[in-house]
Amino acid sequence: MSDVTVAQFAEVLKVPVERLLKQLEEAGIQVVSADAQLSDEAKTELLTHLRRSHGHVAEPTQAAGPRKITLQRKTQSELKVSAAQGRARTVSVEVRTKRTYINRGVLEEQARVAQEEIDKVREQEEAAQRAIEEAAQRKADEEARKRSEEDNRRRTEEESRRLIEEEARRQAEQRARDEADRSRKAVERPAPRAIEAEDKSTRYGRQELHVSSDVSSRYKKKKPQRGRRSGQQAPEGRHGFEMPTAPVKREVSIPETITVAELAQKMAVKGSEVIKSLMNMGVMATINQPLDQDTAVLVVEEMGHSAKTLRENALEEELQNAAGGHGEVTMRPPVVTIMGHVDHGKTSLLDYIRSAKIAAGEAGGITQHIGAYHVTTPRGIITFIDTPGHAAFTSMRARGAKITDIVVLVVAADDGVMPQTIEAIEHAKAAEVPMVVALNKIDKNEAEPERVKNELVKHGVIPEEYGGEVIFVPLSAKTGDGVDKLLESLLLQAEVLELKASIQGQAVGVVLEASIEKGRGAVATILVKRGTLKLGDPILAGQEYGRVRAMFDETGKAVDSAGPSIPVQVLGLTGAPLAGDEFLVVESERKAREVALYRQGKFRDVKLARNTTKIEDAFSQMEDGKTQTVQLIIKADVQGSAEALRDSLQKLSTSEVAVKVISSGVGGITESDVSLAVASKARIIAFNVRADAASRNALKEQGVAIQYYSIIYEAIDDVRAALSGLLAPEVRDQIVGLAQVRDVFSSSKFGQVAGCLVMEGHVKRNNPIRVLRDNVVIFEGALESLRRFKDDVNEVRAGTECGIAVKDYNDVRAGDQIECYERVVITRTL
Numbered sequence: 001m002s003d004v005t006v007a008q009f010a011e012v013l014k015v016p017v018e019r020l021l022k023q024l025e026e027a028g029i030q031v032v033s034a035d036a037q038l039s040d041e042a043k044t045e046l047l048t049h050l051r052r053s054h055g056h057v058a059e060p061t062q063a064a065g066p067r068k069i070t071l072q073r074k075t076q077s078e079l080k081v082s083a084a085q086g087r088a089r090t091v092s093v094e095v096r097t098k099r100t101y102i103n104r105g106v107l108e109e110q111a112r113v114a115q116e117e118i119d120k121v122r123e124q125e126e127a128a129q130r131a132i133e134e135a136a137q138r139k140a141d142e143e144a145r146k147r148s149e150e151d152n153r154r155r156t157e158e159e160s161r162r163l164i165e166e167e168a169r170r171q172a173e174q175r176a177r178d179e180a181d182r183s184r185k186a187v188e189r190p191a192p193r194a195i196e197a198e199d200k201s202t203r204y205g206r207q208e209l210h211v212s213s214d215v216s217s218r219y220k221k222k223k224p225q226r227g228r229r230s231g232q233q234a235p236e237g238r239h240g241f242e243m244p245t246a247p248v249k250r251e252v253s254i255p256e257t258i259t260v261a262e263l264a265q266k267m268a269v270k271g272s273e274v275i276k277s278l279m280n281m282g283v284m285a286t287i288n289q290p291l292d293q294d295t296a297v298l299v300v301e302e303m304g305h306s307a308k309t310l311r312e313n314a315l316e317e318e319l320q321n322a323a324g325g326h327g328e329v330t331m332r333p334p335v336v337t338i339m340g341h342v343d344h345g346k347t348s349l350l351d352y353i354r355s356a357k358i359a360a361g362e363a364g365g366i367t368q369h370i371g372a373y374h375v376t377t378p379r380g381i382i383t384f385i386d387t388p389g390h391a392a393f394t395s396m397r398a399r400g401a402k403i404t405d406i407v408v409l410v411v412a413a414d415d416g417v418m419p420q421t422i423e424a425i426e427h428a429k430a431a432e433v434p435m436v437v438a439l440n441k442i443d444k445n446e447a448e449p450e451r452v453k454n455e456l457v458k459h460g461v462i463p464e465e466y467g468g469e470v471i472f473v474p475l476s477a478k479t480g481d482g483v484d485k486l487l488e489s490l491l492l493q494a495e496v497l498e499l500k501a502s503i504q505g506q507a508v509g510v511v512l513e514a515s516i517e518k519g520r521g522a523v524a525t526i527l528v529k530r531g532t533l534k535l536g537d538p539i540l541a542g543q544e545y546g547r548v549r550a551m552f553d554e555t556g557k558a559v560d561s562a563g564p565s566i567p568v569q570v571l572g573l574t575g576a577p578l579a580g581d582e583f584l585v586v587e588s589e590r591k592a593r594e595v596a597l598y599r600q601g602k603f604r605d606v607k608l609a610r611n612t613t614k615i616e617d618a619f620s621q622m623e624d625g626k627t628q629t630v631q632l633i634i635k636a637d638v639q640g641s642a643e644a645l646r647d648s649l650q651k652l653s654t655s656e657v658a659v660k661v662i663s664s665g666v667g668g669i670t671e672s673d674v675s676l677a678v679a680s681k682a683r684i685i686a687f688n689v690r691a692d693a694a695s696r697n698a699l700k701e702q703g704v705a706i707q708y709y710s711i712i713y714e715a716i717d718d719v720r721a722a723l724s725g726l727l728a729p730e731v732r733d734q735i736v737g738l739a740q741v742r743d744v745f746s747s748s749k750f751g752q753v754a755g756c757l758v759m760e761g762h763v764k765r766n767n768p769i770r771v772l773r774d775n776v777v778i779f780e781g782a783l784e785s786l787r788r789f790k791d792d793v794n795e796v797r798a799g800t801e802c803g804i805a806v807k808d809y810n811d812v813r814a815g816d817q818i819e820c821y822e823r824v825v826i827t828r829t830l
């Protein structure tokens with residue numbers, strides 16, 4: 001509070017200037033005039049004085065009763081006063097008491113005391129105010145430093161403190177006004193409006209006593225919270241405003257990915273606090289950046305809360321458990337994929353089977369390519385996947401959709417085993433799917449089924465007659481010869497495989513194909529694996545959901561149900577799912593929607609995380625210019641190892657080669673680690689952790705470099721080696737020999753020839769040379785000839801004489817030196 005003049009202060013206090021001057025004098029404060037400045041210290045001193053003198057005065061006048069009203073605890077004093085008057089019944093009664101009996105003299109005395117009290121209260125309020133402000137300031141400073149978990153709580157605290165301050169200020173002013181008002185009125189007109197005056201007096205008295213926890217009933221009713229607080233706190237502000245400061249420990253649930261903002265919200269702290277905490281951990285993040293679960297957990301723990309990792313697929317597991325089709329199992333048709341080298345007849349075979357077995361039976365004969373079809377033979381149903389080749393097969397498998405039961409390997413009998421034949425064999429073997437070989441084009445004269453059979457044997461495809469398990473069927477996709485035999489063989493193979501599924505319950509299956517068609521919306525071909533898909537079923541397929549509005553079979557005919565191994569075209573999804581996505585019937589469309597949206601969110605987050613890295617990556621490349629970077633993703637079994645690795649690996653950075661740790665965390669290698677590695681061209685350092693099956697596939701597919709370690713130093717050595725590879729090799733000139741020119745003569749053959757003595761090392765015919773004169777290089781080039789006596793030689797050693805002709809240079813003089821050197825490439829290591 002700034003200094004004021006005595007007159008201003010008196011005005012504020014609503015006391016006559018003279019009285020204030022007198023009081024100041026009594027307090028021993030030197031004041032020249034009413035216009036003199038009054039410092040805060042002076043005010044405090046005055047207050048102390050008034051307190052002392054007041055106490056002193058109050059003591060002997062104890063018996064005077066009425067005075068006490070203003071000086072003591074209102075309840076007691078009120079009661080005493082009332083008792084003295086014999087009128088008191090309740091606290092509220094005292095109001096009337098005062099109005100009726102107090103005489104002018106007493107009132108005058110009261111008014112004077114009241115005035116002093118006003119001063120005092122005023123001073124106290126001011127002191128309290130200052131204390132509050134100081135405390136608030138201190139708190140604020142402290143807050144800035146403090147960890148953020150307290151932030152929110154403190155905000156609330158501050159808010160209440162602010163309210164309290166306001167309230168205190170308001171009350172002080174109100175009281176001062178009321179008191180002055182009351183005193184004046186009491187003096188001038190004792191009787192009228194005394195109720196009001198008394199009421200104020202009551203409140204005044206209460207306030208006067210600093211320690212009261214009481215409140216007037218009127219006030220209580222209105223604002224019980226504030227009233228209570230101010231009653232306690234206003235007079236002794238500093239103490240009154242203390243709030244419990246124990247940190248609030250929260251349990252924060254962390255999903256697979258969470259943005260910085262979301263995480264901050266969950267901990268009830270500011271985003272900047274989270275970012276700060278991340279920075280302390282060496283992670284630079286923006287407010288909207290998604291964090292992986294591991295990082296988020298660390299942040300949460302760092303900030304003093306406990307983290308609860310949400311099982312990322314809790315929702316999914318629930319779905320799987322609820323998924324139907326677990327009832328009694330019965331035989332189901334085999335699902336067949338046709339593979340083989342290009343032009344060996346895959347399409348022809350599929351077409352032949354389709355037209356022979358489906359179209360023939362259908363009135364219109366219209367067949368659609370919906371991704372799969374099934375044929376009914378006298379011995380059973382067979383389902384063919386309509387996209388031949390192993391690309392589709394593999395991509396399905398990579399997505400975890402194992403739908404093929406049997407592979408038909410088409411090999412043209414007139415051609416034999418070709419590269420894609422071998423690939424197909426490898427894929428089928430990798431997937432552990434049995435094969436049936438279709439030796440195609442046997443209608444051709446050039447067909448040599450036996451030769452082809454032998455070629456296949458060499459690749460591990462052993463026919464039954466050779467003791468193997470593979471059925472070979474010679475056929476012609478053109479004429480149809482042997483096709484029935486193939487179908488029979490497939491059913492035979494299916495029997496051996498004992499393919500079974502429940503036809504009861506909600507359907508579960510795989511999306512084979514999907515697209516958005518004009519006028520039809522999302523169209524998905526679905527292969528039911530178990531259970532039965534019905535019209536109207538709520539379905540979830542990958543990230544899409546919906547309800548089966550219509551179903552069609554491969555002939556375009558509307559159907560109302562589809563059992564195991566039966567492909568159907570389904571209408572009614574919100575969007576086109578991806579081929580290979582699992583689909584399932586769920587309890588309600590709402591549930592389907594919930595899961596689909598969850599998956600979409602997850603996908604978006606992962607995509608976002610990838611994009612972020614890409615941008616970062618580009619940025620670092622731009623920024624670095626010539627600096628080479630080794631990007632690393634570190635996964636370790638424990639946080640300590642991850643940190644140790646990160647630190648030591650980052651320390652390997654030099655101005656030329658930088659080690660950039662894209663991410664480091666705890667736990668096994670996940671698919672998202674792999675995609676991160678792909679996106680950022682990083683290699684993965686796995687310390688005592690391994691990749692799960694899905695990420696192993698991803699690693700293989702994406703060609704991500706991964707190294708497994710169990711000793712930190714080995715990891716460091718390897719990275720160092722990798723860095724050495726990145727260091728540009730240094731090319732140095734190594735002087736291998738020096739020859740002194742003794743004489744120069746002309747040769748008809750070589751022009752000028754220098755007769756030299758090799759002083760050091762050796763001179764080699766093919767090494768580059770420099771001509772030095774007075775130790776200065778005057779020519780750089782190669783040798784035209786190196787001779788010893790009449791012979792051309794390749795090398796002349798130190799201490800030997802020789803004739804040297806320098807190519808394209810004819811100014812060698814006696815006394816020059818010819819320096820012979822080698823370019824040595826030195827691989828640098830760190």
Ligand code: GDP
Pocket residue numbers: 340341342343344345346347348349388440441442443444475476477478479
């Ligand atoms: P894909 O590349 O494996 O799908 O092979 P296609 O089915 O497109 O067949 C390639 C070529 O071989 C086509 O010209 C077919 O007509 C022909 N072709 C396929 N199967 C036979 C067959 O059994 N006999 C004869 N002569 N030609 C066939």
Ligand code: MG
Pocket residue numbers: 346347348388
């Ligand atoms: Mg084809």
